[in-house]
Amino acid sequence: MGGNVRGAGTLPVEMTRFIGRRHELSQARTLLSRGRLVTLTGPGGIGKTRLALRVAAEVQRSFPRGVWLVELAALEDGNRLTQTVAARLRLGNEAIGDPLARLVDHVAGERMLLVLDNCEHVLDASAALVATLLTAAPDLQVLATSRQTLGVAGEQVLPVPSMVLSGNGGPSPELCDAVALFADRAAAMRPDFALTGENTSVIHEICRRLDGVPLAIELAAARLRALSAQEILLRLDDRFTLLTAGSRAALPRQQTLRAAIDWSHDLCTDQERLLWSRLSVFSDGFDLPAAERVCSGDGIRQRDVLDLVIGLVDKSVLAGEERGARMRYWLPDTLRQYGRERLAASGEEQKLRERHRDHYRAVAEQAEAEWFGPDQLAWFTRLRAEHPNLQAALEFSLGEHGQGREAMGLAASMWIHRLGFGSFDEGRQWLGRALAIDEEPSPQRAKALFVDGLLAVLQGDISAADSRVQQFRVLESALGEDPDLIRARVTLAGLVALFQGAFGQAVPLLAEALTRHQAAEDAGNAAVTSFMLSTACPDPDDPAGTVHAERCLALCEAHDAQWSRTHALWVLGLDHYRHGRHRRAGTLVRHALKDKPLSHDQWGVAQCLEVLGWCASSADRAERAATLLGAADATWRVAGSALTGLGHLQAGHQQCEAALRSELGDTAYAAAVEAGGRLTLEQSVAYALEESSAPTPPPPADEASAPLTRRERQVAGLVAQGMTNKEIAAELTISRRTAEGHVEHILTKLGFTSRAQIAAWAARNHGSDAHDSAPTAP
CATH class of the missing domain: 1.10.10.10 (Winged helix-like DNA-binding domain superfamily/Winged helix DNA-binding domain)
Known part of the structure; x- marks a missing residue:
């Protein structure tokens, strides 16, 4: 047996203050209490070693035979791992006898903690040794750090996250662990340094741009010897040049940010490195099918992409999480920039960006083709997740000579995303840029004009929408009489008339559009046009409004289009309201509101709040009605629209407002509207559904x-x-x-x-x- 005395070990003294990591410390201690092997994983510079040493220091009293640190970073040959561990445990002359046998004999029966730091580059040897020692020594525990798990039976893995970037409950949310680390290291470099109201937000932004990685934050803080915090922030786009010159006592890979990532890069196989560089073309994440379609070929077979992704996840290069039925992966920002440099140097960047654009164009087109069906809500969710990639694809197309039609096609195909997401302004800006760079007549231009006009209508920008109708007529004459062009133009003209409140013009146009949609077997547009036709029939003596609303609902239910069904319920409720059936109207609209995914349909939520306000007024609940009108107005604005531009609802709103002002008086009416306008979206919906008795707005x-x-x-x-x-x-x-x-x-x-x-x-x-x-x- 070894001759260690109680409390022996090789833990170094901390040279700098340990900052934060309370949650990770607790997790690690808990895992050590439950198992014998705990591995801290994460990318380079994330703070695995420092965390392991602090954990070991906190638990060392539980190990009578000591806590022993074995640093493996400088070890170049896994064959010398056993000798290195034996020497660190002070077993004497390593040339005498079998080192593994002596090591097993030494730890057997001893209650000790072995800390193996930086196992990743001798992973197989580390796994084999740990498995042997744990089998032979029931009282031994191992705390390992590695960019990749050891894969030993019984291993418990704790991924080490970035430092906390949100507030810790203090007076300012910017005083988080990451900022505290920066401030502590900055004060060591410049004794006059202090956090102030002016520099705290800048430092917070530096830490965020650096993904909360401790090594990067410390290197940035060191630059305060020559630069201001604002100057550091402005230079982070070239972070690999800026973040150099760390501690001379540190290992070379810990002295610069690039060296730390080079170390991870060197641990990867050639194919993993190639995939890493290609994955950098994605903006804020991707799923496996996207990686397979964009990154395979020219050295990577499509069937190998999954294994390579798993390898990069295992090596802490890629992060991943489950999103619904799909896993989603992403490169942390610094690793993405590193990969992008490699991609540019390889000469593949142009080709990869083209593949990326083609993939997301196909995604948008598939979403458009399948939007009116059972996957409607799933498509909204997916398109929201892919929004940064869709933006990148659009930006690439707009920047490429002769790709205006590609950009118009992609931007126009995303109209379903604009309706579900409510980003009308952004959609129109993309469309406007695309339309401006290619003015030649084409089907893509026609579609872009239609979608831009549609979004303008929903915003209440009737003059812009009408301008698109006129441009469409000119384009139609140049392209010839195509049935699809005619029905698009007639539909848009009908919508412009409807939102102007010109029902006499809107009804025949929309009726013609409906006939054309039905002839084309386009159920989705037939449902939308039926919806619009119903709103264009305000006369309670006209049964057409009911017919159109019921057709809309029937189409939605036949195709299991759940999001569209909420709109159908709303328009049927509006029809009941116009016929004086106010109680039934409120019931239908509340059903619509209850089923709405709030984050996907703020425009639709506003419609519901508006009509429920009318229903409340008819039920002599004046204050409640005014509050709902205020909530509706705020929600219209959040959705990028305004009731003043929605002529098909203005008459009902004006009648309701006049009745409420008469009953409440101007002052009380204004107060109730203001209170509704200060509700959150969730509070507005709960109030409208009568799940809360009174609004509780936050302070102004x-x-x-x-x-x-x-x-x-x-x-x-x-x-x-x-x-x-x-x-x-x-x-x-x-x-x-x-x-x-x-x-x-x-x-x-x-x-x-x-x-x-x-x-x-x-x-x-x-x-x-x-x-x-x-x-x-x-």
Whole structure:
């Protein structure tokens, strides 16, 4: 047996302050209490070693024979692993006898913790040795760090995440673990350094741009010797050049960010390296079919992509999580930039971007073809997840000479995404750019004109929509009388008339469009046109409105189109309201609202809130009705629209408003409308469904304790456009975690609880604090 004394071991003294990681420390201790082998995994620079050493220090009293650290990073040959461990445990002359036998004899019966650091490059030897020692020594425990799991029976794996980037419950959400780490290391470099109101948000953004990776944060902090925080932030696009010159005492791979990633790159096989570079073409994630279609060929067989993806996940290069029925993967931002450099150097970048564009064009076209069916909601979810990739595909097409039609086709195919996602502004901006670079007559241009006109109508921008109708007529004469062109033009002209409130013009146009859709066996557009026709029949003595609404519902149910069915229920409720059946109308509209996926259909939610307000007024619930009208108005704005441009609903709204002002008085009416306008989307829906008895709006923005930063105002503007955190990240060229953090900060500073409130606030403050520097989506 070894002659170790109680408390022996080889843990080094900490030279810098340990920051954060409370949750990971707790998890690691729990895993050690449950099993004998715990492996901390993660990419280079994530802090596996530092975390392992802190865990080992905290539990060392539980190991009478000590905690022993064996550093393997400098070991070049796995054949010398056993001798290295034996020497570290002070077993004397390693030349005497079999080192494995002596090592097994030494640890047998001893209660000790062996910390094996950086196992990844001697993985097979590490796994074999650990398995042998654990079998021979029931009281031995092993804590390993590796970029890849050991694969030993009984192994418990703890992936080490990035440092916490959101608030820790302190006075400011920006005072998180990542910022605390930066500040601590910065103070060591510059004794005069201190966090201030001016530099904290900049440092927070630096940490987010660096994905919360401790090594990168420490290297950035070291640059404060020569640069300001703002200058560091501005240079992060060239982070591999900027983040150099770490501690001279550290291993070479820990002295620069590039060296840390080079180490991971060197651990990969040639095919894994090739796939890594090709995967960098994706924006904020991808699924396996996308990787197979875009990245296979020229050295990678399609059937091998899955194994290569698994290999990159195992080596902590790729991250992944389950999203519904699909796994979704992504390269952390720094690893993606590294891969993009490799891709550019390979000469494959142009080819990969073309494949990427072609794949997402096919995705958009498939979504369009299948939108009116049982997968409707699944397509909305998928298109939202792929929004950054669709943006990248559009941007590539718009930047390529002679690809205007490709861009128009892709942008127009995404109309289902615009309806489900509500991003009308962004859709029109893409379409506008595409239409501007290729003005030659083509079917793609015709479709782009139609979709742009449709989105303009839904925004209430009737003049722009009417302009598209006139352009369509000119284009139609150039292309000849094609049945599809005629029905598109007639449909758009009917919608323009409807939203102007010109029902006499709208009905015959929409009726003609319906006949043409039916002849073409286009059930989806027949349902939409039936919906619009029903809204164009306000006369309670005219049974046509009911006929059209019931046809719409029947088509939706026949095709199991659940999202469209909510609109059909709404229009049937509107028809009942117009016929004086107010109770039945409220029931139908509440059913529609209850079944709506809120994040997919804010425009539809606004419709429901509006008509439920009318129903409440008819039931002598005046204050409730005014509150619902206020909630509806705020939701219209969040959706990028406004009731003032929706002529088919204006008469009903005006009648309801006049009745409420008469009953409540102007002051009480205005107060109730304001209260409704300050509700979150979720609160509005709960109130409308009578799940809450009274609205509980958050405090107004002017009562918030802190103003928004310039970047936060930009993010608020993009939230108002309906963008998700991923889409905001793509728009501003920041990481997804950065976008998430900005949204969290906005919620905290403004006292809000939902994105809908941010959007409504931004809409109210348009042109001032919320949007003074908000970018326009391309």
